[in-house]
Amino acid sequence: MKYTFLLYSDPSTMGEPTPEEMEQELAVFGAYIGMLRDAGVFVDTDWLQPTQNAVTVSAMDGEAVVHDGPFSETQEQLGGYFVIEAPDLGVAVEWAKQCPTVHYGKVEVRGSAMPG
Numbered sequence: 588m589k590y591t592f593l594l595y596s597d598p599s600t601m602g603e604p605t606p607e608e609m610e611q612e613l614a615v616f617g618a619y620i621g622m623l624r625d626a627g628v629f630v631d632t633d634w635l636q637p638t639q640n641a642v643t644v645s646a647m648d649g650e651a652v653v654h655d656g657p658f659s660e661t662q663e664q665l666g667g668y669f670v671i672e673a674p675d676l677g678v679a680v681e682w683a684k685q686c687p688t689v690h691y692g693k694v695e696v697r698g699s700a701m702p703g
Contacts, residue, residue: 588672588673588674588675588698588699589630589670589671589672589698589699589701590670590671590672590673590676590679590682590696590697590698590699591668591669591670591696591697591699592668592669592670592671592679592682592683592686592694592695592696593665593668593694593695593697594665594666594667594668594669594686594688594692594693594694595663595664595665595666595688595692595693595694595695596663596664596666596688596691596692596693597662597663597664597692598637598664598666599662600691601691612687615687616687619685619686619687620632622685623669623671623682626682627672628671628672628673628682629669629671630669630670630671630672631668631669631670632667632668632669632670633667633668634666634667635665635666635667635668637664638656638664638665639656641655641656642654642655642656643655643656663692663693666688666692667688669686676696676698679696679698680696683696
């Protein structure tokens, strides 16, 4: 079954990373991706642009409306995701516990609703 890890963090608690910090962050996530690949569970990943670059689309009353920014006003923001293949939720949670984001944010684990 596929599981998606939604990576949340609060950007207000983190400043703009220096080039050295960004290089270190890329290395940490690269190592995690390598672990997932070596275990044969890796499917996909991506980092998302900041919410200030987002738009939200809704179709209330049948007419599409585009709003600047994210729909919800929260401190924590979705910053990226991983998709893995795992036999069950327990195994997926063990992989999520090793995600670097747990050290400064939260990782939400959701099973896929789509068959196959």
